[in-house]
Amino acid sequence: MSTLGEIGEHEAIRRLLPLLGNHDALVVAAGDDCAVCRMPGAETDQVFTTDPIIEGVHFAPGEIPRRVGHKAAGRVLSDIAAMGARPRWLLVNVVAPPTLEFGYLEKIYAGMTALLERFGALVIGGDLAKGPVLELHVFGVGELPSGAALLRSGARVGDSIFVTGPLGCSLEGKHLDFTPRVEEGILLRETGKVNALMDVSDGLATDLRHILSRSGVGANLESAAIPKNGTLEQALFDGEDFELLFTAPAEIEALWGDRLGFRPARIGAVTSEVGVLRLDGAALEGKAFEHFTD
């Protein structure tokens, strides 16, 4: 017998996955940023994701409510962006103590809808229930052309590794007012050149390891090339950056600027050392944020 605190979030999820089922219509289920489902007869695939934010875990008690709403919706938009999909619909479960001011909740919704409007997405449902602390559980639905989803499992030996923006120190504020890289994710997918894509939520080192393990490859990062807010350590391990991390042949760099309107940074290369992550050639030790054990 062991508790969640003893085994940690990632191990718990790994053990739960085999309890779930599988189906022909699933392109990918749990284990990527979103699940991807085929619809019979439709020209589009759908992606589904869900993210909780919990007072005292993902935001401080008394945080500005518009920022809480922004983060709750933004995390889900970032997951949808990480498939190259366009966000469409969101449903929101709110858990709150009876003492919560209704005006505070209204401002949370205002923060969510202000962000969603920028990307043409809508809250279309949800529920409201009583509980000890404030929580938002946001479920998101996105769409993309059939067969076009960008997965964590597509990285190829020789690919360059890129990020869309600087990493680290997100807890100083960016984790509450980041712009999810929705348009960037769609543009990257439309190039047809990206092999693997995800968003940086648990930290560059941890998230890149997800790409490596699912793709059966390794990577070498170049410390000087990583765009940083703060130190290298912070850029590698802080998390909640919500930038996009992707791999593609080096030739994709010819599209930066004019064609895409933004310029990702090349931070390393995909290698054939399965599961091995190196920094400037030296093996990088594991370190990751874990719910329950941290």
Next chain:
Amino acid sequence: MSTLGEIGEHEAIRRLLPLLGNHDALVVAAGDDCAVCRMPGAETDQVFTTDPIIEGVHFAPGEIPRRVGHKAAGRVLSDIAAMGARPRWLLVNVVAPPTLEFGYLEKIYAGMTALLERFGALVIGGDLAKGPVLELHVFGVGELPSGAALLRSGARVGDSIFVTGPLGCSLEGKHLDFTPRVEEGILLRETGKVNALMDVSDGLATDLRHILSRSGVGANLESAAIPKNGTLEQALFDGEDFELLFTAPAEIEALWGDRLGFRPARIGAVTSEVGVLRLDGAALEGKAFEHFTD
């Protein structure tokens, strides 16, 4: 300024709805059992819903974990059934304290998947986060032929009112091991005769009032005709029965038994008195379970 405890769940939801948006692709958004969305080019519409279950609110601390999982998934399947749709995909957010035994969580998942397998539905994703009490937030996706969703707003004057099974006393156990009326909902939709459909979660009286207000009609219930577990009061107000409540022309009764394999009970009729609910001809007073104020 007022708190959630002062204004109550239903009023809070009523005030939040105008903050959400609308879209051409939405057949119906928040305000029915599920949101219904059109997919361009698809032969099917999709329905989306979400339900939380929270320790100490929806189930007792220490409850048998398979029953907790059964209820969490069953509530969402019941919402999908209440549109006449077939459940396909579920995503589950779990919130739990670090002291929770992992084995307890595994048994919750076993309870969910055992129920889902009966209806060909699958858990395809979700998340796991730390919080003070155990919660499951289940998001469900269902499908049905384009344009065929059965809404709360379709009841017509002169319709008969039916339920699929006995009501009341659900807290004695049924709320944890009910069978969501998925097959019944699909069969009822396939008759082409049902005008309004929903599931009984807040109690017959409260839920029927939702149909009346959204359809712009009234109703008269016949107390002797209501199938009951326990007293009339319990059948009217207890809630969490998860039977289907629907209105249809009386002629639909010719289909019971042989054609449908089940026999709903006729419990009253739809009248032209907008918003007025009567029991044996006398006005029935309001009384409903509310999160926060109860």
